[in-house]
Amino acid sequence: MADTLYLVDGSSILFRAFFAIRHLSTRDGRPTNAVFGVLKMAQKLLRDHDPTHMAFVFDRPEPTFRHEQFEAYKANRPEAPPDMVVQIEPAKEAVRALGLPVLELAGYEADDIIGTLAGAARSKGMDVIIVTADKDMFQLVVDGVQILHTKKEDALLDAHGVEEVFGVPPERVVDVLALWGDPTDNIPGVPGVGEKGAKELVRQFGDLESVLAHAQEVKRKSYREGLLQNAEQARQSRELATIMCDVPLDYGPDDLERTKPDTQRLQDLYREMEFFSLLEELPGSPAETVEAGARPLDEAGHGALAKSPWAGLYRNDGLLYFSDGDAAWSLPVKDLEPALFSGLKLCAHGAKSVLRRLGPERFRPGKDFVDAAVAAFMLDPAGKVRPISELADLYLGQRARPGDGAAASVLLARLAPRLLKELDEAGMASLYQDVERPLVGVLARMEAAGIGLDLPYFEELNHEITSGLERLEKGIFQAAGENFNVASPKQVGEILFEKLGLPVKKRTSKTKSYSTDNEVLESLKDAHPVVPLILEHRILSKLKGTYVDALPGCVNQETGRVHATFHQMVTATGRLSSSDPNLQNIPARGDWGPRIRRGFVAAKGCVFVGADYSQIELRMLAHLSGADGLKKVFREKEDIHTRTASEIFGAAPGLVTADMRRAAKAVNFGIIYGMGPFGLARELGVPQKEAKEFIERYFSRFPAVRDYIDGVRTSVLNTEEVTTILGRRRFFPGIGRAPKPQQQALLRQAVNTTVQGSAADLIKKAMVRVEPLLPEGARLVLQVHDELILEAPEDKAEKAGEVLGKAMGPARFPERGGRKSPARPARRGGQLSSNQWSWK
Numbered sequence: 001m002a003d004t005l006y007l008v009d010g011s012s013i014l015f016r017a018f019f020a021i022r023h024l025s026t027r028d029g030r031p032t033n034a035v036f037g038v039l040k041m042a043q044k045l046l047r048d049h050d051p052t053h054m055a056f057v058f059d060r061p062e063p064t065f066r067h068e069q070f071e072a073y074k075a076n077r078p079e080a081p082p083d084m085v086v087q088i089e090p091a092k093e094a095v096r097a098l099g100l101p102v103l104e105l106a107g108y109e110a111d112d113i114i115g116t117l118a119g120a121a122r123s124k125g126m127d128v129i130i131v132t133a134d135k136d137m138f139q140l141v142v143d144g145v146q147i148l149h150t151k152k153e154d155a156l157l158d159a160h161g162v163e164e165v166f167g168v169p170p171e172r173v174v175d176v177l178a179l180w181g182d183p184t185d186n187i188p189g190v191p192g193v194g195e196k197g198a199k200e201l202v203r204q205f206g207d208l209e210s211v212l213a214h215a216q217e218v219k220r221k222s223y224r225e226g227l228l229q230n231a232e233q234a235r236q237s238r239e240l241a242t243i244m245c246d247v248p249l250d251y252g253p254d255d256l257e258r259t260k261p262d263t264q265r266l267q268d269l270y271r272e273m274e275f276f277s278l279l280e281e282l283p284g285s286p287a288e289t290v291e292a293g294a295r296p297l298d299e300a301g302h303g304a305l306a307k308s309p310w311a312g313l314y315r316n317d318g319l320l321y322f323s324d325g326d327a328a329w330s331l332p333v334k335d336l337e338p339a340l341f342s343g344l345k346l347c348a349h350g351a352k353s354v355l356r357r358l359g360p361e362r363f364r365p366g367k368d369f370v371d372a373a374v375a376a377f378m379l380d381p382a383g384k385v386r387p388i389s390e391l392a393d394l395y396l397g398q399r400a401r402p403g404d405g406a407a408a409s410v411l412l413a414r415l416a417p418r419l420l421k422e423l424d425e426a427g428m429a430s431l432y433q434d435v436e437r438p439l440v441g442v443l444a445r446m447e448a449a450g451i452g453l454d455l456p457y458f459e460e461l462n463h464e465i466t467s468g469l470e471r472l473e474k475g476i477f478q479a480a481g482e483n484f485n486v487a488s489p490k491q492v493g494e495i496l497f498e499k500l501g502l503p504v505k506k507r508t509s510k511t512k513s514y515s516t517d518n519e520v521l522e523s524l525k526d527a528h529p530v531v532p533l534i535l536e537h538r539i540l541s542k543l544k545g546t547y548v549d550a551l552p553g554c555v556n557q558e559t560g561r562v563h564a565t566f567h568q569m570v571t572a573t574g575r576l577s578s579s580d581p582n583l584q585n586i587p588a589r590g591d592w593g594p595r596i597r598r599g600f601v602a603a604k605g606c607v608f609v610g611a612d613y614s615q616i617e618l619r620m621l622a623h624l625s626g627a628d629g630l631k632k633v634f635r636e637k638e639d640i641h642t643r644t645a646s647e648i649f650g651a652a653p654g655l656v657t658a659d660m661r662r663a664a665k666a667v668n669f670g671i672i673y674g675m676g677p678f679g680l681a682r683e684l685g686v687p688q689k690e691a692k693e694f695i696e697r698y699f700s701r702f703p704a705v706r707d708y709i710d711g712v713r714t715s716v717l718n719t720e721e722v723t724t725i726l727g728r729r730r731f732f733p734g735i736g737r738a739p740k741p742q743q744q745a746l747l748r749q750a751v752n753t754t755v756q757g758s759a760a761d762l763i764k765k766a767m768v769r770v771e772p773l774l775p776e777g778a779r780l781v782l783q784v785h786d787e788l789i790l791e792a793p794e795d796k797a798e799k800a801g802e803v804l805g806k807a808m809g810p811a812r813f814p815e816r817g818g819r820k821s822p823a824r825p826a827r828r829g830g831q832l833s834s835n836q837w838s839w840k
Contacts, residue, residue, distance in 0.1 A: 003052050005121045005253050006045060006148075007114045009132035010056035010102070013041050014091055016133060016150065018084040027380045027394075029720055029733020032273045034087040039094050039278060041150075045131065046098070053126070055101040055117075055256045057110040058092065064107055066240055073186055073240060082737035090273070097266045099259040101251075108247050111136060115243040118145050121253040129156070136177065138162045139243060141170040167199040175208040178238030187237045190230045192222035208238050271397075276390045288398045294321055294406035297329040302340070305329070310370070311344040312412030314388075315354050316405035325413035328406035333358070342366050347416035349373045349388045349408075352444045352568075360444035371440050372412060375419040377569040378428055378436060381730055385569050391415060395422070431726045435761065436568065438768045442780065443566045443576075445771070449791070450561030451583070451781045452601045458552050461599065465544045465592075472537045479530035486537050492516045495530070502527050519682075540592075547586065547596050554581045562600075566783070573757040574728050576764070576783060584784045602791045609778070609800045611808055612787035615640055616759045617672055624725065624754060625708035629701060641665040648697040667694050671705060672755050674748025709751050716750040725758035726765070759786065770807035775799045 017037020024033035038056075045054065066073045092102045103113055111134070118128045118140055127144050130137055133151040141147055147157040152165065163169045168176055179198035181189020193201070201223065205211045212234065215227035227234070263282055270279040295301065301322070305311045308324030315321075320331045322344075341363045348354050351371040355363060373385050380386075389399045392411040395418045400407035423429045477483045480500070484491040493514030496502045502524055506515045518538070524531045554562045564583045566576050578584045586600075587593030602608050613619070618640055622630035633643045638653070645656040645664035656664075666683045669675075675683070681691035699706040716722050721731045730753045735746045763786060770788065771780055778792035778800040788808065792800035 004049075004127040004129060005117070005256060006049065006051040006054040006129045006131060007117055008042075008045070008054065008056045009110055009114065009130070009134055009137065010038070010058040010091070010095070011110050012132050012134050013056075013150065014038050014058075014088065015084070017041070018081070018087070023382070025382075025733050026272075026274050027383070029731055030273075031083040031087060031734055032090075032275070034084055035091045035094055035273060036275060036278075038091045039098075039275070041131075042095055042098055042100065043278075043281075049129075051129075052258065053121075053253060053256045054258055055103050056092070056095045057103045057113050057117075058088070059110045060104050060106050060108075062106045064109055064112075065244075066109075070187075070236065070240055081739065083734045090269075094266075094269055097262045097269055099261045101256050103251075105247065105249070108244065112244040112247045113249070115140050115245040116247040116249060117253060117256075119245045124253055126253055135166060135173070136182075136241065136243065138166050138170055139173040140245075168202050172202050172207065174238050174241050175202050175206075175211070177241035178208045178234050179211065181237055182241065185240070187240050188230075188233055189237050190223075190226040190234050192226040197223055208234060271393065274394065276386075276393055279393065290392075290398050290400050290407045290410050291404070292323065292328040292406040292410045294328040294330040294409075297322060297331040301327075301329040305344055308413065309345065310347050310413045310416035312409035312414070312416075313344075313346045313348045313354070314405045314408040314412060315348075315357065316403070316408075319405065321405040321409035323406070323409035323413045325410060328409050330406070336363070338362050338364070345369065345416075347372055347412045349391075349412060350385075351440050352447075355441060355444035356447060360441060360448050364441055367438075369437065370416040370419060371437065372415050372419060374436055374440060374568055375423055375432060378432060378728070379419075379422055379426060381572040381574075381728075388412065388415075391419075395419070426729060427723075427727050428729065431728055431761070435726065435764050435768055439568065439764055442767050442771050443568065446780045446783070447563055447566060449779050449781050450556065450559055450563040451789075451791070452561050452603055453551060453555055454599050454601045455552055455555065457599045458548060461595065462544070462548050465540055465548055469537060469540055469544070472533055472540065476530055476533045476537060479528070479533060486534060487541065489513075489516045492534060496524070496528070500528055500530070502531075523685075539590075543587070543592050543596065551581060551599070571760075572730050573753050574724060574760040574764070575756065575785065576760070583782060586784070606777075606791050606793050607797050608781075609790040609792050609797050609804060610787060611801075611804050612784075613759070613763065613808065614786075616762065616786045617755050618668055620725070620758045620762070621672060621705065621708075621755050624758065625702075625704045627702045627704035627708075630705070641668060644668055644698065647701040648694055663694060667698050670695075671698065671709075672752060674709075674751050712751050712754055713747045716747065722750045722754050724754060724761050726761040728757055728761060730757065763788070766808045770804055773803045773807065775803070778803075 014034050014037070017040075018034035021033040021037050024036055025031045042056070045051070064073075095102050103117075104110070105113060114130055114132075114137070118130065121128050122142070122144050127146075129146055129148050130140060131148045131150065133149060137147055138157075141157065141159050141162050143159075147162065149155045149157055149165070155161065155165075157165060159170050162173070166173065166176075176195075176198045177187065177189070179190050179193045179201060180195050181187045189198070197220070201211045201218070202208075205214045212227060212231050215224060215231075218224040218227060266282055267279065270276070270282070304324050304327065305322055310325065312323040312325070313320065315333070318333050320333055320336060322329045322331065336358065341358070342365060344366065345368045346365055347370040349372045351365065351369065351374075355365075372388065372391055376386055376391050377383075386394070388408050388411055389402075392398045392400070392415060396411070396414055398411060398414070400411055420429065420432075423432050473486060476486055480495050482495075482499075484495055486492065490513060493516050496516065497504050497514050504514060505520045505523055507513060508515050518535065521531055521535050525535070551562065554564075556563055562581065562583070564578045565580050566578050568576065570577045576584070586597055588597065600608075615634075618630070619634055621627075622634060629647075630640075633640050639661075641661045641664045642653050642656050644667060645651070645660040646653045648664060648667065649656070649660050651660065663684055663686075666675075666680060670680050670683065677688045677692035677695060680695065681688040684691060712722060716732055717736050720733055720735055721729050723729050730750075732746050732750055735743060735750075738746060763783065766788065767780065767783060770790075774780075774790065775792070775796040778790055778796050780788065781791045782789040788804060790800050790804060
């Protein structure tokens with residue numbers, strides 16, 4: 001059996017990987033997505049085909065002989081993204097470390113090297129597989145040379161396969177390209193002849209010269225005239241599209257035999273690029289593997305743990321593993337005493353989950369404990385939550401075998417000082433110690449407490465909404481003149497745009513069918529009576545499915561309460577999120593929002609006590625920017641949206657209309673979220689020119705806000721990071737090199753992070769402050785971004801409200817320029833309800 005030579009179009013693979021795999025980078029911001037994609041492709045080829053000979057072939061940046069033939073060759077090709085360019089050399093290095101040759105030659109393209117080697121290999125009796133997604137390579141297919149097409153699920157194409165996929169046999173590919181041209185490479189082809197026409201002409205007449213010879217016989221006028229007037233251009237295009245197969249090379253197919261991978265170099269590369277999943281796949285130990293046998297925890301173990309700087313804690317099923325960084329001990333969960341738990345300087349991973357299983361009311365860690373997952377996420381807020389072994393590999397160069405709880409506890413003890421050192425160097429030590437660390441226990445207890453749900457009330461609400469939906473459907477069918485599935489976008493589109501003849505606003509990107517999204521329907525509200533009914537039906541259906549139907553199913557059968565999960569390690573801004581169910585997304589306004597909230601009830605003998613920060617993000621913007629005009633509005637307890645409307649419309653506050661206030665509100669929040677004239681115009685339904693004027697008037701009245709935003713944008717372009725009021729960092733690697741549309745989106749995120757992230761810092765700090773001061777029996781049960789809700793015994797409610805108001809009250813933060821001033825609360829004291837959560 002003949003040896004097979006695999007020739008991989010490295011440039012094509014790298015390009016596809018860069019756009020297919022997004023948002024992959026190291027902690028310090030170096031992009032790694034293209035390198036990762038190239039490595040995965042190389043591994044797949046080696047695993048699936050086990051070739052004896054294989055090479056990756058890359059283009060060089062220098063001009064080639066084709067540029068000498070045709071000066072405009074590739075002139076229209078956009079410049080390669082900088083984040084991709086910086087990965088080319090690391091990708092080559094990684095391929096070499098796999099034991100595979102990397103080929104390139106100045107003055108020639110990868111296609112030419114591949115064509116030359118393919119011919120040389122065939123002359124030696126070798127088979128050739130070319131790995132590419134480039135249609136130009138189809139011309140190289142002959143007996144013994146096939147294409148492994150990476151766009152066609154790695155289909156292996158021989159001459160027959162090429163004809164099936166491309167429409168002509170391999171020997172006619174260059175003739176098609178001569179007529180069609182190639183916009184990517186700026187090969188002109190014949191004007192007026194596209195892909196379909198080029199293939200039809202070649203199938204009808206044969207090669208290029210035959211097509212040109214029969215040009216007068218071509219029936220289609222644009223084709224005929226194009227051929228007659230551009231014959232020489234077509235010939236030149238064919239020459240440019242033809243792959244050279246006699247490149248002067250210093251090596252041949254025999255020199256491309258695989259060699260043994262350089263495991264040590266791969267380990268170094270994978271660790272440097274933080275490819276931990278690839279690191280685990282390497283044979284041998286990519287990092288020092290820690291092994292520790294655990295002894296039952298005895299007095300000697302107690303003593304060693306008490307004296308150790310840090311004690312690692314790992315829970316595995318019914319056992320707890322403790323370590324002082326060297327030895328490890330095990331203890332059944334049922335035998336753990338709260339005093340031992342709180343008396344050690346513990347480091348756990350995902351401590352909230354551990355606390356929930358132990359019982360967060362009884363088991364409270366000491367003030368110095370470390371949650372390795374939370375600390376690591378603060379250091380890399382855009383990344384995933386790394387498991388213990390990955391963190392240990394990253395910071396210590398050590399690992400534990402999967403399921404080895406004793407070794408995991410050893411690694412956690414060793415990780416604690418390193419993570420604290422990293423936080424200190426990043427300027428986030430205080431944020432961790434004062435806010436994020438104690439918040440772990442607060443959230444665990446809040447999750448354990450849960451919140452009550454009035455099931456009979458929700459059943460009544462369900463019946464009412466179901467009846468409302470039925471009435472709406474009858475009205476919709478009457479207005480439309482026929483029955484249809486209101487939940488089907490396709491059928492809604494047919495009714496609106498085919499039967500009723502409403503103007504088509506846009507089509508879906510994939511199927512090109514009528515778009516009936518809410519933005520489209522909002523723009524058609526006045527066009528036909530059926531449209532607002534469909535919109536109302538959608539709102540009601542969503543409320544029913546998302547809340548009224550779903551929430552009763554989330555009630556824990558043992559406690560009779562809903563226990564949502566609150567996440568510290570999801571959002572890069574530092575905001576908490578919740579799931580199972582998402583209690584932070586319960587609607588607050590409209591006809592149904594407050595009614596859904598009324599279905600949440602306090603325990604018997606208790607009431608809810610709540611307080612929220614009013615307009616906290618706008619207040620934070622006023623504080624951070626130092627805008628005196630904005631600060632004055634809040635100090636004088638004016639309505640910020642009315643005041644803004646007064647400023648941008650030049651009207652006295654008493655003359656501000658509801659529409660003017662609505663526009664001002666959109667401007668106020670649009671400024672925070674970086675909304676430009678286009679977005680604001682769409683939000684308000686006004687021309688862009690008018691929206692632009694609103695924004696300009698706002699900035700002319702509050703110039704300090706514009707200065708602040710411009711300052712953040714300039715800073716993040718230089719430093720690739722922003723910080724919140726308490727020093728939380730968010731990184732924007734490569735923002736200065738990003739394409740303009742992407743860069744503008746990242747700049748908006750950067751500005752928003754400083755405001756929204758600072759507001760998140762404030763509410764978290766309030767949660768940490770309020771919990772230890774609450775009267776007996778009172779407890780935090782819910783946080784909804786700027787709102788805290790307590791459950792308290794009726795006779796302790798007033799006291800709980802006072803505590804809540806104090807905890808959310810004035811705090812001192814540095815202003816821009818280092819000045820100090822209070823960040824004022826929006827509401828002093830808690831607001832009492834009956835036993836229902838219904839305010840806001």
